Amino acid sequence: MKTVTGFASATIGNVACGFDVLGFAIREPGDEVILTLHDSEPSTSPVSIKAIHGDGGALPKDPKKNTSSFVVLKFLEYLRTHKDIDFQGHIELELRKNLPLSSGMGSSAASAAAALAAANELLGSPCTKMELVHFAIEGERVACGSAHADNAAPAMLGNFILIRSYNPLDLVTIPPPQHLYCTLAHPHIEVRTAYARSVLPRTIPLKTATEQWGNVGALVSGLLTSDYELIGRSLVDVVAEPKRAPLIPGFYDVKNAALEAGALGCSIAGSGPSVFAFSSSKETAEQVGSAMKEAFSTIEERLDADIWVSPVCHEGARTL
Amino acid sequence: MKTVTGFASATIGNVACGFDVLGFAIREPGDEVILTLHDSEPSTSPVSIKAIHGDGGALPKDPKKNTSSFVVLKFLEYLRTHKDIDFQGHIELELRKNLPLSSGMGSSAASAAAALAAANELLGSPCTKMELVHFAIEGERVACGSAHADNAAPAMLGNFILIRSYNPLDLVTIPPPQHLYCTLAHPHIEVRTAYARSVLPRTIPLKTATEQWGNVGALVSGLLTSDYELIGRSLVDVVAEPKRAPLIPGFYDVKNAALEAGALGCSIAGSGPSVFAFSSSKETAEQVGSAMKEAFSTIEERLDADIWVSPVCHEGARTL
Numbered sequence: 097m098k099t100v101t102g103f104a105s106a107t108i109g110n111v112a113c114g115f116d117v118l119g120f121a122i123r124e125p126g127d128e129v130i131l132t133l134h135d136s137e138p139s140t141s142p143v144s145i146k147a148i149h150g151d152g153g154a155l156p157k158d159p160k161k162n163t164s165s166f167v168v169l170k171f172l173e174y175l176r177t178h179k180d181i182d183f184q185g186h187i188e189l190e191l192r193k194n195l196p197l198s199s200g201m202g203s204s205a206a207s208a209a210a211a212l213a214a215a216n217e218l219l220g221s222p223c224t225k226m227e228l229v230h231f232a233i234e235g236e237r238v239a240c241g242s243a244h245a246d247n248a249a250p251a252m253l254g255n256f257i258l259i260r261s262y263n264p265l266d267l268v269t270i271p272p273p274q275h276l277y278c279t280l281a282h283p284h285i286e287v288r289t290a291y292a293r294s295v296l297p298r299t300i301p302l303k304t305a306t307e308q309w310g311n312v313g314a315l316v317s318g319l320l321t322s323d324y325e326l327i328g329r330s331l332v333d334v335v336a337e338p339k340r341a342p343l344i345p346g347f348y349d350v351k352n353a354a355l356e357a358g359a360l361g362c363s364i365a366g367s368g369p370s371v372f373a374f375s376s377s378k379e380t381a382e383q384v385g386s387a388m389k390e391a392f393s394t395i396e397e398r399l400d401a402d403i404w405v406s407p408v409c410h411e412g413a414r415t416l
Numbered sequence: 417m418k419t420v421t422g423f424a425s426a427t428i429g430n431v432a433c434g435f436d437v438l439g440f441a442i443r444e445p446g447d448e449v450i451l452t453l454h455d456s457e458p459s460t461s462p463v464s465i466k467a468i469h470g471d472g473g474a475l476p477k478d479p480k481k482n483t484s485s486f487v488v489l490k491f492l493e494y495l496r497t498h499k500d501i502d503f504q505g506h507i508e509l510e511l512r513k514n515l516p517l518s519s520g521m522g523s524s525a526a527s528a529a530a531a532l533a534a535a536n537e538l539l540g541s542p543c544t545k546m547e548l549v550h551f552a553i554e555g556e557r558v559a560c561g562s563a564h565a566d567n568a569a570p571a572m573l574g575n576f577i578l579i580r581s582y583n584p585l586d587l588v589t590i591p592p593p594q595h596l597y598c599t600l601a602h603p604h605i606e607v608r609t610a611y612a613r614s615v616l617p618r619t620i621p622l623k624t625a626t627e628q629w630g631n632v633g634a635l636v637s638g639l640l641t642s643d644y645e646l647i648g649r650s651l652v653d654v655v656a657e658p659k660r661a662p663l664i665p666g667f668y669d670v671k672n673a674a675l676e677a678g679a680l681g682c683s684i685a686g687s688g689p690s691v692f693a694f695s696s697s698k699e700t701a702e703q704v705g706s707a708m709k710e711a712f713s714t715i716e717e718r719l720d721a722d723i724w725v726s727p728v729c730h731e732g733a734r735t736l
Contacts (some may be wrong), residue, residue, distance in 0.1 A: 106693070112632065113629070114629075115626060115629075115631040116583055116626045116630075117626060117629060118632060118633065126683065143461070145630050201578055206728075242436060245430075258633045258634055259632065259638065260630050260631060260633070260634035260649065260650060261627070261630065261631075261644075261649075264443055266634070268633070268637050268646065270637060273572060296622060297622060298621060298622055299619040299620060299621050299622060300620065300625055301618060301619050302617060302619060302620055303614060305435045305620055305628065305629070306435060306437060306580070307626035307656075308625065308629055309433070309434070309435075309437060309625070309628055309629035309632040310436075310437040310578065310579055310580050310581065310632075311580060311581075312629040312630075312632050312633045313434065313437060313438065313578045313580070313632045313633060313635070313636045314578055314580035314586070314588050314636075315633070315639075316633045316636040316637050317578065317588050317590060317636050319638060320636075320637060320640045320641065326580075326588065329580065329581075329586060330580060335622070
């Protein structure tokens with residue numbers, strides 16, 4: 097019997113102009129997955145779920161339907177077909193869900209990445225993190241119906257991850273500037289990813305698209321050259337934010353509050369309802385957090401919001 | 417009487433995925449503009465055109481309609497309204513047109529930038545290059561009906577220039593990797609910018625747009641980190657190239673020839689008909705040029721093509 101605990105943190109996808117192509121990991125909060133290896137052969141599935149904490153009973157316990165166990169099953173299948181490793185034992189999985197569901201914080205990706213980091217170490221680290229990313233992305237299909245990578249990839253690899261292409265998968269790691277801090281505000285409402293996707297148009301004007309990709313290029317340049325002002329000017333989303341903002345009560349109040357408190361820029365985290373902002377110092381990022389919390393609490397809906405301040409995580413998923 | 421000669425080189429706009437937002441300058445060929453300052457007051461216009469060489473009589477000689485003189489008039493107007501410099505003399509302009517017209521090589525932008533570099537020095541350098549860029553962009557409106565900046569800005573400033581925003585104008589300079597070479601092939605046909613623009617769709621699928629901006633981000637990352645392979649993989653245009661390729665006889669034959677000869681990537685220069693390719697050495701870039709010339713010459717239309725091999729120009733417009 098051997099036990100390994102995996103950890104992966106919250107990630108923010110759809111980074112303003114980087115809709116569907118750019119995400120990054122923060123250091124905390126994150127999900128923990130504890131895997132225990134038993135030598136005995138499994139009765140039905142090689143992976144079973146022992147317990148899930150912190151989800152309020154919302155997540156499925158069927159190993160094929162729960163993201164964290166599903167990705168471990170995919171990992172084992174890959175070992176058998178690609179690495180000639182035929183796993184005969186049984187893995188018991190315990191999930192400590194610290195990230196809120198449907199929050200825009202990459203909750204399912206964190207569970208998947210944590211499970212994969214643990215499973216890989218449990219079996220002697222046969223895979224690289226880049227190989228594991230593929231299973232983490234497959235997990236997103238189970239969790240929300242679409243195998244998007246902008247949470248799964250940074251949850252596994254850390255840093256900013258740009259998805260140049262899905263087919264073949266081509267990921268570009270962009271290390272964050274040294275003094276970049278993220279403030280994340282999670283208001284206590286849920287927005288389903290599938291619904292947030294349904295409000296988007298299927299086609300957009302070429303002029304709008306051009307504006308968006310000018311900002312994507314500039315954001316990447318700002319990140320790579322530590323040009324904080326340019327990062328701020330590039331955090332513009334003319335495609336998804338205008339459509340999704342109405343799903344988040346008080347979004348523009350919160351955004352304005354963040355900018356007035358000194359944030360470089362502010363937009364919707366993933367598909368919402370969380371809102372993120374960047375600042376060029378920890379002190380400013382904390383003031384921005386207070387301003388965002390205050391703004392959520394004073395709108396008509398008087399929303400309570402959790403606030404986290406964190407640098408971008410370099411490390412990605414790891415074992416504890 | 418004082419004479420100054422300005423020079424600005426060819427530029428390539430619409431760099432594959434960077435449609436309307438990314439352009440770069442090469443070192444040669446380029447246009448020359450010779451300005452001569454006379455102290456006598458002008459009879460009608462403060463700028464007159466003395467001669468134009470190399471245009472086959474195609475360019476207008478009315479100072480308000482010719483791009484190179486028009487931008488000098490705009491520059492003088494700006495000096496009067498913003499710098500309190502009331503120019504009382506008369507400038508005579510001679511244009512040595514070395515770039516072919518309607519070629520996709522930024523011909524009008526080169527004339528404008530060369531004229532502005534000369535005019536600024538002639539009057540004691542009252543403006544920065546960044547101020548001059550605005551007039552060069554205005555020149556594009558006269559030349560082709562749209563004030564696009566992806567030729568005018570690199571013609572003036574050199575390097576790769578990313579246009580983050582037009583309003584306000586926000587330009588990001590991206591210095592090229594040390595060993596990046598451009599091969600430019602100009603087949604002897606003309607494609608009018610306005611016509612090449614008319615074949616583009618007004619709206620595009622969101623999925624297509626997302627693919628394009630993933631490539632834009634990756635291209636900027638490749639350029640800034642000297643990742644030549646990534647530059648090659650990112651030189652993908654799923655928006656304009658498929659629509660404009662039919663305007664260039666043999667485009668895909670030429671592109672395939674370039675790639676087979678070792679180019680990192682290949683696409684249409686500006687709105688065509690010129691085709692550019694990147695390579696990671698001068699030797700390869702020259703082989704690529706031979707392959708492109710050969711490919712143009714063996715299609716049914718048997719097109720002759722001029723070939724230039726050049727690194728990216730750091731300097732931008734200058735005086736000789």
